[in-house]
Amino acid sequence: MEPDRIIADLAAGARRAAAVLAASRGEKRNAALLACAKAIRDDADRLRSENSRDLARGEEFALSRAMVDRLTLDDARIEAMARALEQIAAQEDPIGRTISACNRPNGLRVEKRRVPIGVIGIIFESRPNVTADAAALCIKSGNACILRGGKEAINSNLAIAAAMRKGLDAAGLPAEAVTVLESTDRELVGAMARAEGLIDLIIPRGGRTLIRAVAEAATIPVIKHYAGNCHVYVHAKANLGMAERIALNAKCQRPGVCNAAETLLVDQAVARRFLGDIAPQFASEGVELRGCEQARAIVEMAPASEEDWSEEYLGLILAVKVVEDIDEAIAHINTYSSGHTEAIVTDEVQAAEQFVARVDSSSVMVNASTRFSDGEQYGLGAEIGISTDKLHARGPMGAEDLTTCKWIVTGNGHLRQ
Amino acid sequence: MEPDRIIADLAAGARRAAAVLAASRGEKRNAALLACAKAIRDDADRLRSENSRDLARGEEFALSRAMVDRLTLDDARIEAMARALEQIAAQEDPIGRTISACNRPNGLRVEKRRVPIGVIGIIFESRPNVTADAAALCIKSGNACILRGGKEAINSNLAIAAAMRKGLDAAGLPAEAVTVLESTDRELVGAMARAEGLIDLIIPRGGRTLIRAVAEAATIPVIKHYAGNCHVYVHAKANLGMAERIALNAKCQRPGVCNAAETLLVDQAVARRFLGDIAPQFASEGVELRGCEQARAIVEMAPASEEDWSEEYLGLILAVKVVEDIDEAIAHINTYSSGHTEAIVTDEVQAAEQFVARVDSSSVMVNASTRFSDGEQYGLGAEIGISTDKLHARGPMGAEDLTTCKWIVTGNGHLRQ
Numbered sequence: 001m002e003p004d005r006i007i008a009d010l011a012a013g014a015r016r017a018a019a020v021l022a023a024s025r026g027e028k029r030n031a032a033l034l035a036c037a038k039a040i041r042d043d044a045d046r047l048r049s050e051n052s053r054d055l056a057r058g059e060e061f062a063l064s065r066a067m068v069d070r071l072t073l074d075d076a077r078i079e080a081m082a083r084a085l086e087q088i089a090a091q092e093d094p095i096g097r098t099i100s101a102c103n104r105p106n107g108l109r110v111e112k113r114r115v116p117i118g119v120i121g122i123i124f125e126s127r128p129n130v131t132a133d134a135a136a137l138c139i140k141s142g143n144a145c146i147l148r149g150g151k152e153a154i155n156s157n158l159a160i161a162a163a164m165r166k167g168l169d170a171a172g173l174p175a176e177a178v179t180v181l182e183s184t185d186r187e188l189v190g191a192m193a194r195a196e197g198l199i200d201l202i203i204p205r206g207g208r209t210l211i212r213a214v215a216e217a218a219t220i221p222v223i224k225h226y227a228g229n230c231h232v233y234v235h236a237k238a239n240l241g242m243a244e245r246i247a248l249n250a251k252c253q254r255p256g257v258c259n260a261a262e263t264l265l266v267d268q269a270v271a272r273r274f275l276g277d278i279a280p281q282f283a284s285e286g287v288e289l290r291g292c293e294q295a296r297a298i299v300e301m302a303p304a305s306e307e308d309w310s311e312e313y314l315g316l317i318l319a320v321k322v323v324e325d326i327d328e329a330i331a332h333i334n335t336y337s338s339g340h341t342e343a344i345v346t347d348e349v350q351a352a353e354q355f356v357a358r359v360d361s362s363s364v365m366v367n368a369s370t371r372f373s374d375g376e377q378y379g380l381g382a383e384i385g386i387s388t389d390k391l392h393a394r395g396p397m398g399a400e401d402l403t404t405c406k407w408i409v410t411g412n413g414h415l416r417q
Numbered sequence: 418m419e420p421d422r423i424i425a426d427l428a429a430g431a432r433r434a435a436a437v438l439a440a441s442r443g444e445k446r447n448a449a450l451l452a453c454a455k456a457i458r459d460d461a462d463r464l465r466s467e468n469s470r471d472l473a474r475g476e477e478f479a480l481s482r483a484m485v486d487r488l489t490l491d492d493a494r495i496e497a498m499a500r501a502l503e504q505i506a507a508q509e510d511p512i513g514r515t516i517s518a519c520n521r522p523n524g525l526r527v528e529k530r531r532v533p534i535g536v537i538g539i540i541f542e543s544r545p546n547v548t549a550d551a552a553a554l555c556i557k558s559g560n561a562c563i564l565r566g567g568k569e570a571i572n573s574n575l576a577i578a579a580a581m582r583k584g585l586d587a588a589g590l591p592a593e594a595v596t597v598l599e600s601t602d603r604e605l606v607g608a609m610a611r612a613e614g615l616i617d618l619i620i621p622r623g624g625r626t627l628i629r630a631v632a633e634a635a636t637i638p639v640i641k642h643y644a645g646n647c648h649v650y651v652h653a654k655a656n657l658g659m660a661e662r663i664a665l666n667a668k669c670q671r672p673g674v675c676n677a678a679e680t681l682l683v684d685q686a687v688a689r690r691f692l693g694d695i696a697p698q699f700a701s702e703g704v705e706l707r708g709c710e711q712a713r714a715i716v717e718m719a720p721a722s723e724e725d726w727s728e729e730y731l732g733l734i735l736a737v738k739v740v741e742d743i744d745e746a747i748a749h750i751n752t753y754s755s756g757h758t759e760a761i762v763t764d765e766v767q768a769a770e771q772f773v774a775r776v777d778s779s780s781v782m783v784n785a786s787t788r789f790s791d792g793e794q795y796g797l798g799a800e801i802g803i804s805t806d807k808l809h810a811r812g813p814m815g816a817e818d819l820t821t822c823k824w825i826v827t828g829n830g831h832l833r834q
Binding site for chain 2: 110112201216222356360361363366367373379395405408413
């Protein structure tokens, strides 16, 4: 079948399901999530065996050890997946809340109310548990979803979707609310991005090439989740001990994730002392430094190329640049950052305020590690990802960000004069 | 010059201006709006003479009388334009407000704060006062804008922009915050829609062809403002007198605007009485009816074709369909509506609730005319338009919808465990 036809058929089913979910009670959607958790546990054997099929093909896709690790579903991870669904069930219902309401002078009642978006397409390349998390957040917020995971996890993803559909069915909600594409053909991604009137929103997470391709093909709204090129800026008035701990934590605590730091900016006033002190600690953590000329005059390290300033290493490499002042730090960030998360370490109120006001990223940290930028840490519960876009959702996206609003206007025969 | 190059140059200036506006105080932006109002009044002679040049070319563009009327700037309209700027200056500042904030258990302070979006492109085809309104809402919300109006109003639009730039300059804000494209070449619209990293959002208002072209070319976020195919549904349990008054008001009070009704749906239980009573009233208002077979069996009218159900007449024509029940009414609306505004007339609570919950449009009216769907009537103040999209903004868009958020996280040396 033609890709457009496949997507149109699936989306038609998803739209019917979305209409049922939108009109459903929160307790029914929560019951479905609990039933999904049960189905995931009941299907543990099947999930492991389908996962083994994916793992067996790992060599074919030339997966690194880290990727194989992320792909693997063991008992602990299956249990964690089920628990995550139960936690989402326990969260507050984002649907039906009044955003604002007033009585107008003419007696008309105007209410702005949260409602589901409809059908959401999510494209991801990472761990299979994203299938369960993303589907669960969509169910919670009354949306249907069409999920397209990576080819290396296709059997695991389909098995998880089958369990979720069992859960929906057990709770009396339509199974078509959750679909994982059976083929990972790239043309289907294009067809999703063009499915105007069928899919309301598409969220691509992960690789730059994939996200760009989706954004370019799309005629429907896209919320892009680029990985993070996060910065730590050590200000002239920083507590240098705190700055060292934050820079080390931001880079080394979990280097493979999007909120880890990729570039360290150091004010020239403290560069000699700070870099001299921190360089041996990075070395003992196995971090390779790549610096500007000034940094290299202080500590021996490889030279940083222009590409290094934009690079998201997701590994034990750190770009280092000495800046003249806060203006240069902010200008550097606004030029090279992916708009994810940036941190300043400073004791000076004015510097913190300047940094917060002028850095154009979704999260700005003052005296804290970039690693805190995540939905759980912000108190949002599970997240669908971290938006590096500015429209509709910016930063960690929770269930509430999968909603839109509807204006409900109640009169008593009101006519416009 | 190449279209991409022209837009890149203008957008670079706009971005520099946007950074200044984003860091500016509300009182400065308000002072600029008042200075813009003064400049509009001071320039009244020039505005009228530039407007005359546009009007003189009206025949060349084959403008209808209604279009010539909308294009004309007289003293009263120039004064109204200046007053609208003063009203926007008096509105609350949408920037810097805390959307939510909390202290996390680990002592980290997490705040979600409203900030400007950056550079906004607005494409419109209507009256020249849109130039002043749109620019003013962008200034109010700390954004720079690049405006592209219709070719029939180019001289008027450029003269208004010149006055706005004088006002910005007088208040010490960069004039580059407001730009009207000097050429209405369609290729520039495409270039705007592809200006990733330069323009943050593009808002096309007006004609379906233009909006589709923008959505298809765009790699940056688009908020579409389709005109309205609005419905009035007369339920079986409606107060028929109220239903008549609402249907007449929705169609006839100002037929050329987007929140006027285009299709009347009548429940079969009341169709004979209702249509019999209202038909002569529509006739005396000069409204042409086009109906389904059942409607034509009750009242003599032209047959409605499939296209009529999707049509936005913006004039004195009304499509009429008799429906079996509320389910058919909702299904018809969700199939043919542009998602703008729909009204139900009913005395039955359950019917009103069903309609509100299941109609997938930005505004849903109960016992009120569709004509109330507008920012002023909803208490939002001036509006940038009415979004028929679901993402970021839905329904009347005020200054607050021209903002995004930033997460500000404050610690005291916090490290992730």
